[in-house]
Amino acid sequence: MVMTEIERNNSVNNTDNDNAELELAQNFRVISPGRMVAKRFFKSKLSIAGLIMIIFVFLFSFVGPLIVDATWGYKETQVFKIERNTDMVTIAQFTGPDGKTYDYYDKSQTVIIFKAPPSKDHWLGTDTSGFDIFTRLMYGGRISLVISFIVIFLETFIGIILGGLAGYFGKWVDQLIMRIVDIFSCLPSLPILLVLSATINSIESIPAEHRIYYLMAFLTLMGWTGVARIVRGQILMLREQEYMMAATTTGISPIHKIFRHLVPNTMPQLIVSATLGLGGIILYESTLSYLGLGVPFPRAAWGSMIALADPSRGQEILAYYPNMWVPAGVLIVVTVLGFSFIGDGLRDAFDPRMKR
Amino acid sequence: MWKYLLKRIGLAIIILLGASALIYLLSMLMPADYIDNQTSAALQSGAMTMEDVMRLKELYGLADKSFGGIVKSYISWLKSTISGDLGFSFLYGKPVTKVLSEYIWISFMIAFISYILQIAIGIPMGIKASVSQYSAYDYTVSVFAMMGTALPSFFLSALLMNVFAIKLGIFPLQGLTTATTVFAPDEHLKILLDKAWHLVLPITVLTLLNVGGTMKFTRTNMLEVLNSDYIRTARAKGLSEKAVTYKHAFRNTMIPLVTSLSGMLPGLFGGAMITETVFAIPGIGYMALRATRQGDIPFIMGYNMFLAILTVAGMLISDIMYMVVDPRVKLS
Numbered sequence: 112m113v114m115t116e117i118e119r120n121n122s123v124n125n126t127d128n129d130n131a132e133l134e135l136a137q138n139f140r141v142i143s144p145g146r147m148v149a150k151r152f153f154k155s156k157l158s159i160a161g162l163i164m165i166i167f168v169f170l171f172s173f174v175g176p177l178i179v180d181a182t183w184g185y186k187e188t189q190v191f192k193i194e195r196n197t198d199m200v201t202i203a204q205f206t207g208p209d210g211k212t213y214d215y216y217d218k219s220q221t222v223i224i225f226k227a228p229p230s231k232d233h234w235l236g237t238d239t240s241g242f243d244i245f246t247r248l249m250y251g252g253r254i255s256l257v258i259s260f261i262v263i264f265l266e267t268f269i270g271i272i273l274g275g276l277a278g279y280f281g282k283w284v285d286q287l288i289m290r291i292v293d294i295f296s297c298l299p300s301l302p303i304l305l306v307l308s309a310t311i312n313s314i315e316s317i318p319a320e321h322r323i324y325y326l327m328a329f330l331t332l333m334g335w336t337g338v339a340r341i342v343r344g345q346i347l348m349l350r351e352q353e354y355m356m357a358a359t360t361t362g363i364s365p366i367h368k369i370f371r372h373l374v375p376n377t378m379p380q381l382i383v384s385a386t387l388g389l390g391g392i393i394l395y396e397s398t399l400s401y402l403g404l405g406v407p408f409p410r411a412a413w414g415s416m417i418a419l420a421d422p423s424r425g426q427e428i429l430a431y432y433p434n435m436w437v438p439a440g441v442l443i444v445v446t447v448l449g450f451s452f453i454g455d456g457l458r459d460a461f462d463p464r465m466k467r
Numbered sequence: 468m469w470k471y472l473l474k475r476i477g478l479a480i481i482i483l484l485g486a487s488a489l490i491y492l493l494s495m496l497m498p499a500d501y502i503d504n505q506t507s508a509a510l511q512s513g514a515m516t517m518e519d520v521m522r523l524k525e526l527y528g529l530a531d532k533s534f535g536g537i538v539k540s541y542i543s544w545l546k547s548t549i550s551g552d553l554g555f556s557f558l559y560g561k562p563v564t565k566v567l568s569e570y571i572w573i574s575f576m577i578a579f580i581s582y583i584l585q586i587a588i589g590i591p592m593g594i595k596a597s598v599s600q601y602s603a604y605d606y607t608v609s610v611f612a613m614m615g616t617a618l619p620s621f622f623l624s625a626l627l628m629n630v631f632a633i634k635l636g637i638f639p640l641q642g643l644t645t646a647t648t649v650f651a652p653d654e655h656l657k658i659l660l661d662k663a664w665h666l667v668l669p670i671t672v673l674t675l676l677n678v679g680g681t682m683k684f685t686r687t688n689m690l691e692v693l694n695s696d697y698i699r700t701a702r703a704k705g706l707s708e709k710a711v712t713y714k715h716a717f718r719n720t721m722i723p724l725v726t727s728l729s730g731m732l733p734g735l736f737g738g739a740m741i742t743e744t745v746f747a748i749p750g751i752g753y754m755a756l757r758a759t760r761q762g763d764i765p766f767i768m769g770y771n772m773f774l775a776i777l778t779v780a781g782m783l784i785s786d787i788m789y790m791v792v793d794p795r796v797k798l799s
Contacts (some may be wrong), residue, residue, distance in 0.1 A: 157610075290485065294482050294486050299771055301741075302774065305759045309497060310497045313497075313762075422628060422640055429629055433629065437626075439622075444617045451617065
């Protein structure tokens with residue numbers, strides 16, 4: 112793919128052949144491929160919107176906790192006991208001596224210390240355990256972002272190695288690796304992730320704080336096949352090109368040929384698929400947290416914050432405390448959407464044929 | 468073509484064998500199996516001895532957790548699976564195949580209706596967006612489509628429940644039937660309507676989540692076709708824009724559309740785990756999640772195997788449809 116574009120600065124009207132080349136260098140500007148991609152990327156409004164969204168989420172989850180800790184000196188698991196009075200109404204039915212059914216209402220005042228409404232000190236209030244929701248959102252974002260980046264990195268790493276080997280060597284190596292890819296991609300991701308997480312949760316010798324590493328390993332295990340397919344497809348195409356013939360004639364080893372000459376050329380596709388994949392991992396992670404199989408309590412995760420609203424545990428929070436679960440959901444949507452905007456923008460920027 | 472098909476089917480069988488071995492191994496690693504869960508109380512009180520538990524496990528082929536033991540029980544499991552016997556679910560007290568065939572239909576109903584809606588809404592929207600590329604309509608529809616794919620199903624469900632079930636009270640919150648009303652067994656229409664009423668929100672959730680994908684897919688493929696030379700020819704002939712779009716362009720967009728949409732068909736039987744669980748609808752996804760939490764190994768293996776078969780079937784169908792729809796394709 113030729114990536115150099117020559118931009119015309121001002122019109123040239125010189126017919127002198129000797130000076131033509133010099134003239135050309137002065138009046139035309141050569142833009143590097145990287146800058147061209149950046150230029151095309153920033154031309155799209157959606158990719159800028161995506162970039163702003165992701166920068167916001169990053170600042171919120173990585174700088175936010177530092178500010179909170181420095182100013183007020185608490186972390187995600189600080190319990191706040193804020194007393195307030197609420198009415199408690201008990202309803203009971205009884206049958207009177209006249210045979211009619213009566214409703215019996217008893218209204219009393221109780222003091223509750225958790226589930227404080229939004230206030231100046233706690234912008235989004237506190238949750239059922241008395242944790243500050245706003246702070247937990249920040250820490251939850253940290254977990255989601257860290258997991259998604261590590262997993263995508265591992266997936267890409269495994270995918271490059273296996274896809275590279277399959278694409279370059281072909282024949283039985285390709286057959287073997289691609290059949291493994293087929294097998295992994297026909298496994299149902301969510302059910303298998305649930306089985307694996309349930310396994311980890313039930314092994315008592317694994318400390319709760321280590322579960323997250325296993326979680327990342329499982330997510331990687333279920334996701335690397337996409338990268339391997341992309342790399343293999345690209346390499347199958349690239350290895351027939353002339354520059355590879357040139358590389359072969361210099362007599363370098365196949366490993367060098369694959370990882371120095373072939374894989375770097377698949378980078379644009381890989382960057383796009385990785386960016387688009389980040390959102391998917393965040394969704395999986397939050398689904399597992401929602402089911403209580405992800406990041407263990409008391410650490411915060413967006414998914415487990417939404418789980419408070421699960422109607423099977425009572426409708427109270429779903430109905431009356433949207434401050435506990437709506438912000439977490441909005442943040443998930445913003446993050447995933449931001450990554451897909453950036454991914455789409457990058458794809459269009461890398462592949463100018465898509466732009467018309 | 469028959470040779471190609473046979474090759475594909477052979478490949479599918481190899482893939483399924485590999486997948487079954489993996490699924491079996493992973494499920495076997497699950498230590499919290501149902502027997503342990505169920506017998507722990509009895510063990511503690513002394514009502515059962517360790518030997519009783521082991522005998523129970525022996526019965527279900529779960530006793531030997533060494534490598535050799537797993538291989539042996541895998542082979543016997545595979546044999547009975549091929550003969551159509553997926554074992555006996557501990558949790559539901561029925562053969563796994565019976566549980567599957569019992570709860571599959573409600574899941575299929577939900578998925579199928581949302582599939583139809585997805586096609587009926589997504590394709591026209593995608594066509595319109597591609598015809599007026601970069602217009603306000605295109606941007607709005609694209610952003611909404613992406614939002615659908617970015618929404619976690621449990622969050623969308625909670626939002627819809629909050630608004631439509633609690634605040635407005637038009638739809639029921641959870642379940643498949645109204646628990647407080649008792650229907651006479653012959654009031655089929657009323658029962659059906661009651662069920663449909665309960666399914667409105669879950670179907671909405673699934674449709675909203677998936678319609679974006681169909682819309683985007685249509686849009687991308689339409690744009691590709693609209694840029695080809697024969698479309699320019701059609702315009703040059705002076706055909707109306709409508710004829711160009713729907714008669715010339717859309718017909719070629721149909722090829723990838725039919726291929727991918729038909730490939731989705733088997734997956735409709737798989738159930739939507741999270742959505743069904745949030746709405747407490749007794750579909751196959753809900754049952755499977757419960758079984759996973761309780762460590763009901765035979766059911767988990769049966770269900771995962773079933774899903775793997777559906778995926779492979781989907782791939783085969785879309786391969787075949789590709790040949791059927793596009794006469795230019797000759798595969799060897």
